[in-house]
Amino acid sequence: MEFRDIVNRDIVNLENCEDEAIHIPGLIQPHGFLIAVDVNTSIINVCSENISEFLAIDYTAVLGKPINSVFEFSLDSHLKDIQEDTGEQKITFNEVCAGKLLAFTIHKSDNTIIVEGETTENHPNEEAKLYNASKKLLSYIEDTNSLKDLCNSVAQAIKEITGYDRVMIYKFDQEYNGEVYAEVKEEHLEPFLGLHYPHTDIPPQARALYIKNLLRIIGDVNYQPVKLFTYDKSNLETLDLGLSVLRSVSPIHVQYLNNMGVGATLTVSLLHKGKLWGLIACHHYGTKFLSQEVRNTVKLHGHFITSQIDVRILNEQYEISNQANQCVDKLTAKELPFVRASVQELFNDDAIYNLCNSNGVVAFIGSEYYTKGNVPEENKLASYIDLLVKEKNQNTFISSNMPQLHQLENGVLQEFPGVLFYRLDNVNYIAWFRVPTIKTITWAGDPSKAIEKDKNGLSPRKSFQSFEERVKDTSKPWLTPEIEAAQKFRLFLQSLVRSILTNEDKERQRILSENLKAVNTELENISWISTHDLQEPLRKIRMMASTLLENPEQYQVTDIVVKRITRMAKSAERMQNLVRNILDYNKTSAELQELEDIDFYALMVKIEEDIKESLKEEGATMQVSKDLPTISGIPFLIKQCVLNIISNALKFKFPERDVVIQVYTDVADEKSDLYHVVAIKDNGIGFDQEHKDKIFKIFSRLHSKSEFEGTGIGLAFCKKIMLKHNGFIRADGVKDEGAIIRLYFPK
Template structure:
């Protein structure tokens, strides 16, 4: 049987340090031993090289053996009882006797193996008693703190009292995972780290991922020699994921980092809040130090107290801020302002608008007008900035405390401001709150730009942790959640104000249009009256006088040229009378459903055929109709409509052939663009007249429009306009198609409903 170690021998360099496989080091720390056995058969597949030091059996003797065969029935029973309730007990300690020695063990699953990590059982009753007393005392203290910082300080001190470490820090991450020592308890003879910042490179991504998986990490002696893990060489690349291991060996770069700090032992507890690594409880000792599993669990409990209280404590701290912003919001919403543009000027200068989110300035961009108060860019730059933020936010909302990161190509926008809250109000309107640059000094523990150093010996962490001061520029104070909430709430209310303004404008516009329409209708009634009485009376006198002169008994013979003039005058008067009558008909059509009834179109066609029989006889014309539907309409208007179309076809008949008009209907109702997408009956009038160019298919329905001169065809130019108005009155449509020299087709679409 060939045995090999699984130690990761890859050298860490600048190209792979961010991806160092710290979860599979292939080695452990020497203060305990590790064995891994199959989850199905309990056969030992991996074990550490130091098992002989703890149980007197070498790793060669263990590998490939079943747990029962090596450790006996009593240990096998203890293990199986623990595994039987593993889902419920996996966070508790397994106490087991192996080779007549007592061990305290942790157990977890890695792939297809149970990983058992064992340390000698050295606990005393005092350990348990001290842990209970300290935890009870901590709970009493916790009830007497209000802020998160006070709570973290209490936990730092409580954890130090329980564990005895020289230094305990509560380490909090920002959104870029730079760390800050948020609270600290340390021995009097060592330099405090409280308030120092550490760059995100000090704890790389893969390390943070492990902190999310394994909440407690212990290094008993920084200067330890890693113990390799062995397995049977089966010709495959066998490995063991130690992400959840307590004994897992540490990255050599991290070990050197701690050595550079002078640390001898550490314990780290993860603080997880809403699925994110919020921070760490970092414990440092300046000589080797180990803890019993009970004390480790008690320290881990302290971390859980913090994470369970983060929301509560932050809520307490934010309460006063939220109360003040809500007061400003209530005052703004209580202002009763008219729906006029002047209202936005009043709003912009209201001091509560700045108090709303503790801003130094504000701008409103409404319908192209800029209203400002306090610190704000020029009007032109407000428009430019609003457009940039509208595009960046996809016309929604946006906020930042470092504006230059988003408008670096327009640095003039950031000359006086660094923080903004932007809310789109629709239709290119917006409101923006502003904050100025706030110069701040950050105290780093060493130069953050030199976290990793490469020299002739290879890759190393920095060895200097001297205070390094950095001035932060082009950044405002961070916008807090209550401020963002208040800004969003007021932006929503402001959008309603704009809607009211727009509605008011529309109402005013429609009111003006309504007045104009009333005046136009009154004028139309006057024209109607004039057409009916004032114009027709002198016209009749002209016709009467011209008739007497032409056909009366005169003593003197009227010269022929005078007679011709009288005839032309009489023809013009007749044409004018026809025009007045048509105008009167056109203006009397009302767009209402009054008088609608079921109309049989076959009867309408029959009546018109009887009334126009002589006209058709004179021109040798013919009218034929298939069965037509019954529609809802005003009978006399439908008759006027059909009569106009039929007489129009007769008027524009081709002298070279006998006029023929064919009236037909679609067998079923149709729905198309021509019917304005309404289910309609389509009734067509097809003639063989002179036709027309299709480009005039719309213009022929305009009032007073004629395609031919008066000398060629008589008419007022009102007939087809009258047809369209009748169809509009019935909610339908009329469409014309024509071909010069072949004829025309007029199709009427009557809605089924």
């Protein structure tokens, strides 16, 4: 059988380290051995070169063999457990093998089960010591107040448990720059507490592995890596060691630790809400190995820290939240009328910017600016707000470093780098501002020199001497209780503004209503004038014309003058009819009569009797269906409506055929389930369908006065009558064939 190693030989340097596949090095640390088993066959397909140092068997004799042929005990139950979804990533246990006590760790990686073994020893007092250390965790809750105090206590406990020279709690910011948040160390060592480390120290793929695998140990920084081997027929190219205890670390990281003078490390991930919050970083300045039990105890302490993060942060923010809510309550408790002056009253109170510990606040409401405190000048404010409004069209925007996000030539972003912006609606908004704070950050070495160049090429920085950097163009960050207080006030202001605008709208409507009443009164006066002052002269004109036309010889009126007097009389008659129709049209709105049940068939019989002379003169025939409905209405108005429609049918008759008018219930109409539909159909000249809406407009005519007499009010009058009856009217026509007028009465 032929064998080959699976070492990843891609060349790694500081220019491509962020792409380094650190989870598949094909190498392990030498203080333990590793074998990998195919899940389906239980055949060993990977083995570390150094297995003979632990089990007195060569890797060449292991590869291709069943797993149970290697050990003096059966792994079947453990292999079964690790394949079941129990929520445990790893299984750990101790077993004697080849006369040695070994600590085993088993985990699954894709279709492979990885078994790792390390030599260990029984320490009689260790179990009790670790139990007592774990039990003390609960006392930390009572003994510490802040998150920082808790981290210091946990760091002290971990140093006592592990014996490392230095134990640090390392906390990340949003960009994954790190800060030594708590530290316990040997007295002779230089303190790292408060130092910051650039995000480049821990590249993205390393952070991803910290989330996946919560503990990583390097017992001897200067170890010589051990190769992993497979056999040719296994078809295995790489092995994912993301969860491995023994995984060999990046050579760049080893160089980094050597530059720091560190001999051994232990790192435990601190996860909060699924993200990497920080690390427990233990340094020793010689070699150091820990038992599985000690490692698990350190992990437990890490879990305890992360379980307390939210509680401690809430405790620390309680006072801020209390003060902010007092400011909000003071503002929202004001009894304010729904007028613009109420907004100004709010902005007269310092609480409006103190509620979120800002330097000033500005609101734009109804084309007016309201300000309090230190805010941008009005000529600069517009460009600032324009940036915020365009920011992904969000209703909320929060930042403490605006100059790093945007650029404006007027310098307003540098003057006010902190902003808390809320839209009240599409136009109005409120924004709180903060001025810059000059912050001094002490780095462990110059962050701009995280990569150094020497005769050997690029390497991690060698200097970790404190380096101070003054950061400007940023404000204090907005804390959660401050944001919540601003949001709470924003909702109150939003409600107040809506009420003010609604109240103003009601006032405008009231004024418009009063103006409309005044106009209607004037129109009624015009109607009165029409009734009396206009009709009287018209009657006199017609009477004088009639006198002259009855005996033209007596008044020596020539034929030409007779014709002119005749035209004058007809014009006066048309004008009288127009005035009368206008009065009838206006009278429709003023009628307040109660509705009565109307038998439409009986109404049509009466109408036909009333106009039989007109029908006879025009040679017209009416065909009235007996299935007409009973409707609710004002009888004289409905009668007038029908008479106007019939009058139009007679007026607009087709010259070459007798008039036929049909009145029936249109049950096929699409709205017949909701309305009684009465159709009045004629065979007259009809009209183009494009004019079906125009004919209902007052004074609207489709034909000239010379062709057909009329005022253009008839169908407009009908439309008004139908609206008064909560119905409507519709017309359909075909040119030279006829028209159908449908009346819709609610059922």
